[in-house]
Each structure stands twice: as structure tokens, then as C-alpha cells.
Amino acid sequence: MTKLYFVRHGKTEWNLEGRYQGSKGDSPLLPESYEEIKELAAYLKKIKFAKIYCSPLKRTMTTAREIKKYLNQPGIQIEADQAFMEFNLGKMEKMKFTDAEAKYPEEVNNFRHHPDKYDPTTIHGESYVDLFNRMTPKIKEICQRYPDENILIVSHGAALGAEIRHLMGVDLAHLRDKGGLANTSTTILQTNDGKQFKCLAWNKTDYLKRKLDATDVI
Numbered sequence: 001m002t003k004l005y006f007v008r009h010g011k012t013e014w015n016l017e018g019r020y021q022g023s024k025g026d027s028p029l030l031p032e033s034y035e036e037i038k039e040l041a042a043y044l045k046k047i048k049f050a051k052i053y054c055s056p057l058k059r060t061m062t063t064a065r066e067i068k069k070y071l072n073q074p075g076i077q078i079e080a081d082q083a084f085m086e087f088n089l090g091k092m093e094k095m096k097f098t099d100a101e102a103k104y105p106e107e108v109n110n111f112r113h114h115p116d117k118y119d120p121t122t123i124h125g126e127s128y129v130d131l132f133n134r135m136t137p138k139i140k141e142i143c144q145r146y147p148d149e150n151i152l153i154v155s156h157g158a159a160l161g162a163e164i165r166h167l168m169g170v171d172l173a174h175l176r177d178k179g180g181l182a183n184t185s186t187t188i189l190q191t192n193d194g195k196q197f198k199c200l201a202w203n204k205t206d207y208l209k210r211k212l213d214a215t216d217v218i
Helices: 013-017 033-044 058-071 097-103 105-113 128-145 157-167
Strands: 002-008 051-054 078-080 150-155 186-191 197-204
Touching: 002 128, 002 157, 033 058, 033 186, 051 058, 058 078, 058 150, 097 105, 128 150, 128 157, 157 186
Parallel strands: 002 150, 051 078, 051 150
Antiparallel strands: 002 186, 186 197
């Protein structure tokens, strides 16, 4: 069977500020995030990974490289793929959450709470279906390539939260029912065929020493 370990990148400056990053925005990891990635890697270290995949954005690349540094698995490779990038949030990118809520109240509310009603046309963004169309084929391809291995995928909070629930067969209207994913969290899916997925852990953060707050989750 394939086990997929989905990790959200370490906390960034814009996460702390409550600002949308999306696929076009980026900001550096906070200094303390490097220690938290080390704590994450200590948890992952006991697992033998065949490969690390990640989004090509800087915050995810940095997180993936820091994890690899502490895994002590010399042969493991990192492959960046655009399939794992965050949602393209169009005009909302770089905006503070409060400003986006004031300017695009319907889009923000539906993006966060009603995915089945989310229409990104006004903001020139990416829909949930668009996201699934780029992420799902890549994940299924990975499962076919590594039918009996552990794979680490470092990506983004909104994208991972949606895609993981989609892989589990959750209806679009209920994708957000379990809430969001925290920075430096791990969610684990298991599959025998790359078609049916079982969740073994959701938004796992118990290896982090710091108490999480609202700015950690999206």
C-alpha cells in the first residue's frame, strides 16, 4: 500500500499577518518556524520515504529542504511540481483577510465555508474543481509509481485541505466541515489502489512544542 504524508509548510510572515498568499504570493518563513520544522522532522524521521514532492513556491521548497536535512535519509530526492501549488486566489492575493472580506465578502465566505458555492470569476482566481484537476492526477500517478512506499508531499493549507478531503470522496459542499490545516501539520492517507483513500491522521501537530493559535490554521 502507499502512504501519503501531506505536510503544510512552516508558518510565514504573511500567515502571522493574516494575509492571503495563494500561488502568486509568497513570504519568508518566520525564524521560529525552522525549529518547528525540526520538531516535525523528528516525528517523520522514523519513517522511510521513497521521495519528497513539494510545491515550487519558496515557503514549501524551504520547508521540504529543512525536513530533508533532518531526516538522515541521504538518497531521498525532492521534486518540485506545480500540481502542488496553493490555490490561485487572483485579486485577493497579498490582501489581509479583513480587507478581502470587506471587498469580496461573498467570495471569501464561500471559499472558506461553502466550496460548492465558490465562484472565483470576479477575483480571477482558481475554482475548487480547477484545483482537483491539477492535483488529483498527480497524486494518483505517484500512487501508481510507488505502490508500496511512503511519500512525503509538502504543500499548502487551503490546497491540501481541499484535495485530501476530495481524495476521500467527500462532497464539495462538505470539504470544509473538518476545518483547516495548521502550519507544519501532517495528514496521512493510505491507499491500496490509488482510487480509495483512508485517512490515518488529520492535521497532526502533537509533535510541536508551541501552542497553536488562530493564525496557524487556514
